[in-house]
Amino acid sequence: MSVEKVDTLVVGAGQAGIAMSEHLTNNGVSHLVLERERIAERWRTGRWDSLVANGPAWHDRFPNQEFKGVDPDGFPDKECVADYFVDYVKMIDAPVRCGVEVLSAKRNEGRAGFVVKTSDGTIEARNIVAATGAFQHPVIPPLVPESADITQIHSFNYRNPDQLPDGAVLVVGAGSSGAQIADELMRSGRKVYLSVGPHDRPPRSYRGRDFVWWLGVLGLWDVAAMKPGTEHVTISVSGAYGGKTIDFRNLASEGMTLVGMTQSYEDGTMHFAPDLAQNIAAGDANYLSMLKMADAYIDRNGLDLPEEPAAWDLGPAPECVTTPMLDLDLAKAGVSTILWATGFSQDFDWLEVDAFDDAGKPRHQRGVSSEPGIYFLGLPWQSRRGSTFIWGVWHDAKHVADHIATQRIYLSYRSPADCEKTDA
Numbered sequence: 001m002s003v004e005k006v007d008t009l010v011v012g013a014g015q016a017g018i019a020m021s022e023h024l025t026n027n028g029v030s031h032l033v034l035e036r037e038r039i040a041e042r043w044r045t046g047r048w049d050s051l052v053a054n055g056p057a058w059h060d061r062f063p064n065q066e067f068k069g070v071d072p073d074g075f076p077d078k079e080c081v082a083d084y085f086v087d088y089v090k091m092i093d094a095p096v097r098c099g100v101e102v103l104s105a106k107r108n109e110g111r112a113g114f115v116v117k118t119s120d121g122t123i124e125a126r127n128i129v130a131a132t133g134a135f136q137h138p139v140i141p142p143l144v145p146e147s148a149d150i151t152q153i154h155s156f157n158y159r160n161p162d163q164l165p166d167g168a169v170l171v172v173g174a175g176s177s178g179a180q181i182a183d184e185l186m187r188s189g190r191k192v193y194l195s196v197g198p199h200d201r202p203p204r205s206y207r208g209r210d211f212v213w214w215l216g217v218l219g220l221w222d223v224a225a226m227k228p229g230t231e232h233v234t235i236s237v238s239g240a241y242g243g244k245t246i247d248f249r250n251l252a253s254e255g256m257t258l259v260g261m262t263q264s265y266e267d268g269t270m271h272f273a274p275d276l277a278q279n280i281a282a283g284d285a286n287y288l289s290m291l292k293m294a295d296a297y298i299d300r301n302g303l304d305l306p307e308e309p310a311a312w313d314l315g316p317a318p319e320c321v322t323t324p325m326l327d328l329d330l331a332k333a334g335v336s337t338i339l340w341a342t343g344f345s346q347d348f349d350w351l352e353v354d355a356f357d358d359a360g361k362p363r364h365q366r367g368v369s370s371e372p373g374i375y376f377l378g379l380p381w382q383s384r385r386g387s388t389f390i391w392g393v394w395h396d397a398k399h400v401a402d403h404i405a406t407q408r409i410y411l412s413y414r415s416p417a418d419c420e421k422t423d424a
């Protein structure tokens, strides 16, 4: 049976795989993109119904194409984001093959390249780019046994309030997903408890500029690595309802009960850490530091942007913060569902190469792995804070494609002696 050969195989046709394809084409590298489902599938079916982009349309996009029919300062809904990528694939004529899953990839013995088993046959590739996403497997901390008499669902599987059984909901995790879903559930008339851990919560906008603009001009998207000790600090922002700053005080004043980090579960009771006030204070400090940096930037550059004194007013701490609840008897409180907004893990089981550390994490420098010919794209902090965002992955893809193109130049080099051998 003949084996298909490609120079570079890109696995995954989310935004990472599509950006990769564009830059490979620009570098004249022939390639194939394999996608097990559809283009940008995660945006279609891996998110809740009402999700809109967290960043405005002018910003959360690739540089070469704007969103059609969306206010540049608006927040496109998830279908619109998925359609954007489908259109993009057409625009750049990317060689995407959908419905083909990559099952395994191994290095060839005694010669360059990799043999790749797919659901549609075998492919030989000189290079492989794993663009399979940072948010693959929903992670639920093993606190509440499956046998417990309560519905447990991860944010990945949440669609809308009607999907959940009647009753109150405990949302665990107050990053962008948890905070938005908790808000939606409360607006639908549910009693909601929200477990809030360490978080950053930038202002949605300040002095007439969205926070994405502030992060850009202040150089904060380009920060190369997380500060040690902040690995578990999530970012809480939202484009929902036109885009509003997430302030947990406001959610509490509308009826939500905030609790600290979820710690343990015993006999139907959930126990929370006594860290709520501390987490809220750290989130406030992050918010206020952004305002300060923005003011300093405006002064330094003599910008004429309207003052916004109201942004500095943080109302009083709500009672659930000053007198935090440490235990919640779920049945007594009428909680029928625990919604885990606790993040995702990656899955590279199919990639059987020497490119991972002892913890199974990709060993790489800006996506160029320790195994020659293997590349990663879309990893959190691949090169900077912006790496998993739509616009950020595009720039990382350029670096990876440039590396592949440079390697091709080395590999195509022939010394005079090589040429003589060939001529003989």
Ligand SMILES: Cc1cc2nc3c(=O)[nH]c(=O)nc-3n(C[C@H](O)[C@H](O)[C@H](O)COP(=O)(O)OP(=O)(O)OC[C@H]3O[C@@H](n4cnc5c(N)ncnc54)[C@H](O)[C@@H]3O)c2cc1C
Binding pocket: 011, 012, 013, 014, 015, 016, 017, 034, 035, 036, 037, 038, 039, 040, 041, 042, 043, 047, 052, 053, 054, 055, 060, 100, 101, 102, 103, 131, 132, 133, 134, 135, 177, 350, 377, 378, 388, 389, 390, 391, 393
């Ligand atoms: C809830 C949520 C909201 C977000 N909102 C924003 C936002 O507003 N703005 C922003 O910039 N970013 C946002 N992000 C971050 C990021 O933009 C998205 O997660 C985006 O989907 C990541 O794109 P990706 O291409 O890296 O991965 P994915 O979109 O996950 O694409 C990977 C693709 O690989 C395919 N695949 C996986 N394994 C295989 C295999 N073995 N063989 C073949 N195909 C395979 C999958 O089917 C998938 O289509 C959000 C993330 C989440 C979770």
